[in-house]
Amino acid sequence: MNRLAVMLTTWRRRWRRVRDRNALVAGALIALVWLGVLIGTERGIGYMKDEGYYFSAAASNISWYPHVTNRVLGGDFAAVVDRPTIDRYWENNNEHPPLLKVAMGINLYLWHAATGLMNPGRAFRMSTMLMSAAVVGMMFVFLWRRFGTPTALFGVAALTAMPHFYFHSHLNTFDVPLVFVWIVTIDRFVKGFTNPKDAVIAAVLWGLAFACRNAALFIPAGVAFLFFYAPHGRELLRNLPREIASLARVKWWVWAVAAVAVAGPATLAGMYGVRDGSPFNRALFTAWVLLALYTGRTFWVHGARIAPWWYPIVPPMVISPIVFVLAWPWLWHDVWNRLGVFLNRHANPPAWQTVYLDRIIEGAPPYPWHYPFVMWFWTIPAVLLVLGTGAFVLALARGRLVRAVRAWFAAPAADPYEHLKGRTIEALAREAQTRSRAERIASVDEFRRHIKDLARDRDFAFAWMAVNLVLPVLLIALPTTPKYGSVKHYLTGMVFLCAFAGVGFGELYRRLPGLLPAITNPRRLRVAGTIVALLLLWPGWFGVVAQHNSALGYYNEFMGSVIRAPEVGVQESFWAYQWRPLADTLNRVVPPGGAVSFNNVPHDSFRMTQLTGILRRDIRLGGSPESSDVHVVNLWKMYRDGMHEVEEKYGTIRPLDTFRVFGLPFAVAYKNPKRP
Amino acid sequence: MGVRVGFPYFSAEPTGRFSWGAALALTALLLLSAWSLWFWIGIVRQVPGDADTAEIEALVRPRVQPGDAIAVVPFWDLPGRGAFDGLPVRGVEDPALEDFPGASRLWVVHAFHRFDPAAFIARRGAALIEQHHAGHRHAALFTLPAWMTNAFSLRSRLAGARASTVHADERETDCGAFDGKKIVCGDPEWNYVGEVLRYVGHSDRRMIWAHPDGVERRIVFPDVPIGAEMVLSTALTAWGAALRPSREAPNTGTPISLTVYVGDEPVASVRHEPWGDYNRHRVRTELYRGKTLPVRVVVSSPDNGRRHFMFDLVIRPEPAP
Numbered sequence: 001m002n003r004l005a006v007m008l009t010t011w012r013r014r015w016r017r018v019r020d021r022n023a024l025v026a027g028a029l030i031a032l033v034w035l036g037v038l039i040g041t042e043r044g045i046g047y048m049k050d051e052g053y054y055f056s057a058a059a060s061n062i063s064w065y066p067h068v069t070n071r072v073l074g075g076d077f078a079a080v081v082d083r084p085t086i087d088r089y090w091e092n093n094n095e096h097p098p099l100l101k102v103a104m105g106i107n108l109y110l111w112h113a114a115t116g117l118m119n120p121g122r123a124f125r126m127s128t129m130l131m132s133a134a135v136v137g138m139m140f141v142f143l144w145r146r147f148g149t150p151t152a153l154f155g156v157a158a159l160t161a162m163p164h165f166y167f168h169s170h171l172n173t174f175d176v177p178l179v180f181v182w183i184v185t186i187d188r189f190v191k192g193f194t195n196p197k198d199a200v201i202a203a204v205l206w207g208l209a210f211a212c213r214n215a216a217l218f219i220p221a222g223v224a225f226l227f228f229y230a231p232h233g234r235e236l237l238r239n240l241p242r243e244i245a246s247l248a249r250v251k252w253w254v255w256a257v258a259a260v261a262v263a264g265p266a267t268l269a270g271m272y273g274v275r276d277g278s279p280f281n282r283a284l285f286t287a288w289v290l291l292a293l294y295t296g297r298t299f300w301v302h303g304a305r306i307a308p309w310w311y312p313i314v315p316p317m318v319i320s321p322i323v324f325v326l327a328w329p330w331l332w333h334d335v336w337n338r339l340g341v342f343l344n345r346h347a348n349p350p351a352w353q354t355v356y357l358d359r360i361i362e363g364a365p366p367y368p369w370h371y372p373f374v375m376w377f378w379t380i381p382a383v384l385l386v387l388g389t390g391a392f393v394l395a396l397a398r399g400r401l402v403r404a405v406r407a408w409f410a411a412p413a414a415d416p417y418e419h420l421k422g423r424t425i426e427a428l429a430r431e432a433q434t435r436s437r438a439e440r441i442a443s444v445d446e447f448r449r450h451i452k453d454l455a456r457d458r459d460f461a462f463a464w465m466a467v468n469l470v471l472p473v474l475l476i477a478l479p480t481t482p483k484y485g486s487v488k489h490y491l492t493g494m495v496f497l498c499a500f501a502g503v504g505f506g507e508l509y510r511r512l513p514g515l516l517p518a519i520t521n522p523r524r525l526r527v528a529g530t531i532v533a534l535l536l537l538w539p540g541w542f543g544v545v546a547q548h549n550s551a552l553g554y555y556n557e558f559m560g561s562v563i564r565a566p567e568v569g570v571q572e573s574f575w576a577y578q579w580r581p582l583a584d585t586l587n588r589v590v591p592p593g594g595a596v597s598f599n600n601v602p603h604d605s606f607r608m609t610q611l612t613g614i615l616r617r618d619i620r621l622g623g624s625p626e627s628s629d630v631h632v633v634n635l636w637k638m639y640r641d642g643m644h645e646v647e648e649k650y651g652t653i654r655p656l657d658t659f660r661v662f663g664l665p666f667a668v669a670y671k672n673p674k675r676p
Numbered sequence: 677m678g679v680r681v682g683f684p685y686f687s688a689e690p691t692g693r694f695s696w697g698a699a700l701a702l703t704a705l706l707l708l709s710a711w712s713l714w715f716w717i718g719i720v721r722q723v724p725g726d727a728d729t730a731e732i733e734a735l736v737r738p739r740v741q742p743g744d745a746i747a748v749v750p751f752w753d754l755p756g757r758g759a760f761d762g763l764p765v766r767g768v769e770d771p772a773l774e775d776f777p778g779a780s781r782l783w784v785v786h787a788f789h790r791f792d793p794a795a796f797i798a799r800r801g802a803a804l805i806e807q808h809h810a811g812h813r814h815a816a817l818f819t820l821p822a823w824m825t826n827a828f829s830l831r832s833r834l835a836g837a838r839a840s841t842v843h844a845d846e847r848e849t850d851c852g853a854f855d856g857k858k859i860v861c862g863d864p865e866w867n868y869v870g871e872v873l874r875y876v877g878h879s880d881r882r883m884i885w886a887h888p889d890g891v892e893r894r895i896v897f898p899d900v901p902i903g904a905e906m907v908l909s910t911a912l913t914a915w916g917a918a919l920r921p922s923r924e925a926p927n928t929g930t931p932i933s934l935t936v937y938v939g940d941e942p943v944a945s946v947r948h949e950p951w952g953d954y955n956r957h958r959v960r961t962e963l964y965r966g967k968t969l970p971v972r973v974v975v976s977s978p979d980n981g982r983r984h985f986m987f988d989l990v991i992r993p994e995p996a997p
Binding site: 144145146147148151353358359360361362363364381382383386387390455456458461504507508509510511512513514515525532535536538539542546557561563566567637638640641643644648652653654655658660662663664665668 | 684685686688689690691692693694695698699701702704705706708709711712713715716719720722723724750751752753754755757758759760761765769787788873874875878880913914915917918919920921922929951953
């Protein structure tokens with residue numbers, strides 16, 4: 001008992017020393033509230049087409065772990081790398097990396113299989129809902145630490161008022177989880193600019209992030225920008241000749257290990273890799289793991305002796321790839337071929353059909369580059385779009401880049417590399433070698449002191465937010481990137497637009513006393529600020545409430561709301577979930593053992609509605625309108641012709657029931673008159 | 677007004693100094709919020725309920741006569757359209773842009789402020805007979821001008837039409853006879869000529885399915901009384917318009933050419949672009965007015981893959997204004 005009391009006292013003292021404990025507690029509470037909202041509203045949201053695929057993939061992936069564990073405990077150690085077993089559990093849905101599906105499976109086990117607390121559909125979805133709550137909490141803490149309470153509160157409130165973010169936060173898909181892993185990884189990379197241990201952790205996280213979602217591959221593009229925006233990049237370039245020269249002083253056995261690490265896998269690939277069916281390669285993986293461990297340990301233990309500009313470069317190059325591969329057992333066999341298959345699939349991704357400006361986009365690139373910008377303009381509540389964009393533009397206009405451009409135009413810029421002109425690398429290397437090691441250390445130490453307060457650099461904070469806002473959008477804007485899924489592929493950008501909206505509100509908030517002379521004390525300021533915030537947030541919340549079960553098709557005031565979607569030529573919705581509100585009608589109308597057919601609902605999604613009690617379990621998934629009692633069409637342009645065909649077959653255009661949003665049909669059900 | 681030490685890093689204290697920038701920004705945002713309120717109230721208030729739909733059906737259905745056409749606006753209003761099951765009803769985007777060949781009167785059942793009766797009268801030369809209102813649903817009955825009433829579509833002459841396929845070796849093979857619904861030209865289910873209802877050009881349209889096959893698909897309508905002009909419509913279904921050339925198949929998704937011959941003379945030659953949804957062309961046929969001649973339609977495409985093509989030809993004895 002005394003030991004416990006001492007431990008608790010020590011923890012309390014440490015906790016009091018956490019200067020922003022209030023923000024952490026508030027962030028956690030806000031995250032919990034958001035989680036509660038998501039759980040409370042989850043049942044009304046139908047299951048997406050893709051969720052069905054991930055249900056079965058997640059169940060398959062997660063089952064590998066207990067299966068292998070049992071075999072290993074029984075003495076069958078080879079079970080870990082047994083190829084037929086791996087293929088059986090990991091082949092399903094291998095176009096997507098596995099970790100998020102593993103997370104879905106873990107949540108299925110925790111919330112349903114082991115405890116029975118939730119039905120399987122909600123249990124699967126808890127993975128995303130937890131990560132969404134984490135994003136909300138993290139954003140609150142991030143904004144509070146830098147900009148204060150009004151900004152933080154408004155920023156996360158704005159995020160909850162984004163109908164698309166709200167909707168995607170419920171789904172058993174990868175889009176909101178990508179936001180979570182993206183933020184966590186890039187944040188750690190930036191911390192790793194100044195701390196070698198964080199750099200090692202970032203390398204591990206990036207490998208794991210890529211094992212969650214392929215879009216995480218582009219995180220280093222943002223990190224690279226921030227690297228050169230921070231002083232690190234400039235220092236690296238300035239010191240590059242000296243760094244190259246200092247490599248000659250590295251111990252010979254490090255060169256030997258590196259040569260083996262590079263030449264070894266290449267040789268083994270040459271021997272095994274191009275042949276189909278190559279088995280798990282112990283030598284390759286051992287060399288790879290050892291190199292990663294060595295690199296990680298070097299930076300972890302001796303990082304203070306390494307120039308900081310190498311922190312975000314070397315560890316990810318060495319550690320991240322093996323972490324990614326180890327996280328995905330399907331890659332362990334025939335590693336080069338399967339890695340090639342995976343990467344090639346994402347270098348040449350399929351272009352799922354989508355309607356955009358009255359054209360159906362599919363097939364080969366180029367795709368319209370303006371898609372994300374136009375969809376962005378139409379899918380974010382108008383007030384938040386204007387506020388966030390305005391704050392972003394203002395931050396950009398006052399930022400270091402613009403100042404640098406202005407300074408560049410204002411006066412001839414001094415060439416920082418003037419001293420290198422006309423000199424060869426060999427001459428520089430000889431010169432560097434003649435300089436003392438102490439001189440080099442002194443300059444690095446000076447650099448460390450200079451960058452110590454990177455976290456307190458306002459320009460850098462805005463740059464960090466801007467990168468996370470712009471990069472996801474730019475990736476989708478590339479003409480080679482298929483366009484589909486509305487805004488789901490750049491939800492990260494939406495999160496940081498809300499962050500900028502929070503910054504904008506914060507600036508307005510602190511100027512309220514100057515605008516409203518009646519504000520004479522902090523209490524009145526808080527009241528006025530709250531009123532202003534509510535006036536700015538309510539349109540978004542209205543969108544969330546009004547389209548709580550259809551927000552995948554939320555369009556804002558600038559477009560004229562979702563009812564303009566078929567007129568403008570964009571999709572009112574997609575993903576085959578829209579029939580959920582018709583479930584009560586189906587339960588009432590379909591006879592016992594009857595069948596319901598759909599234009600585009602896969603079996604797993606259909607089955608989940610039965611397992612969760614939404615649809616009667618005796619109702620079958622019909623194979624065709626002719627053999628079904630009811631046919632349901634989830635509507636968008638491509639499927640309207642199918643609706644006509646059903647009307648022709650059934651001999652009626654009068655729907656049994658429709659799910660409408662502001663009067664626009666999202667799903668329509670027809671009763672087969674030829675069935676009783 | 678300095679920067680705080682510690683947390684937060686960048687926030688400054690509230691200031692009592694007036695800022696024009698902040699004033700303008702706050703005013704603009706609050707006005708935008710007010711506009712949003714007005715907008716969303718308008719969106720919510722215009723939605724017709726089931727009672728409105730039932731009431732407008734009860735008002736209109738007994739008054740529908742033979743020769744009437746019914747247009748539901750907007751085209752996506754399925755409950756409004758479904759209320760007139762069994763009647764000649766179509767969902768259309770703008771009735772002023774549509775033809776209703778053979779109809780002497782037109783009912784426009786509308787909601788969501790998508791139809792202006794006065795504008796329709798002005799643009800089409802129609803005359804308003806009566807109007808009905810049921811909550812947020814409305815119905816207006818017009819008499820149509822003679823040039824529209826007297827017009828007819830070649831869809832009504834499919835029974836007497838012949839279709840054939842010209843192959844690469846210049847051999848021409850005839851399709852089967854009209855079986856009451858279509859003229860079957862071969863095995864794949866798409867290989868026929870017949871009337872279909874499809875959603876193109878933001879409206880439900882009845883058109884003649886004419887998927888190209890071989891080098892050319894020829895369709896001949898014998899003994900057609902030619903008028904002052906024709907309205908030629910061409911369309912690709914959504915599925916057909918979606919096809920793009922790909923790495924594996926670079927020559928797919930090709931445009932479709934359609935030529936109309938009156939007698940042996942070409943009067944119209946159009947190219948329907950591969951991404952094109954719906955197009956209309958007005959073709960003057962004054963030279964042949966009053967004559968009864970065969971009309972031949974020739975459809976071709978460099979690559980016939982997924983060319984879900986349709987056309988319609990409306991003969992107008994008198995020209996439209």
